[in-house]
Amino acid sequence: MAGVVVWRCDCGVEYKAVFNSSSKGMAVRCATPTCKTRHIITGQVAQLFVQTLAEGPWRELILSDVIVESRAVSGQS
Numbered sequence: 657m658a659g660v661v662v663w664r665c666d667c668g669v670e671y672k673a674v675f676n677s678s679s680k681g682m683a684v685r686c687a688t689p690t691c692k693t694r695h696i697i698t699g700q701v702a703q704l705f706v707q708t709l710a711e712g713p714w715r716e717l718i719l720s721d722v723i724v725e726s727r728a729v730s731g732q733s
């Protein structure tokens with residue numbers, strides 16, 4: 657089952673991820689170099705978009721640049 661999740665990073669950038677439900681999740685690193693925030697997606701990310709300006713255009717990110725790890729959704733880190 658596919659889903660879409662939108663979140664706002666601590667640095668103010670908005671992200672939108674299209675993902676397929678899975679027993680494994682992914683940690684997505686913020687694309688802002690100075691920002692260390694990670695966001696956990698509870699599935700396999702298919703596409704990821706970033707919006708750096710409010711009401712601005714969504715730009716697609718290259719997944720390999722921002723996916724830092726795959727992890728079990730149910731596990732504690």
Ligand SMILES: [Zn+2]
Nearest residue numbers: 665667686691
């Ligand atoms: Zn950030």
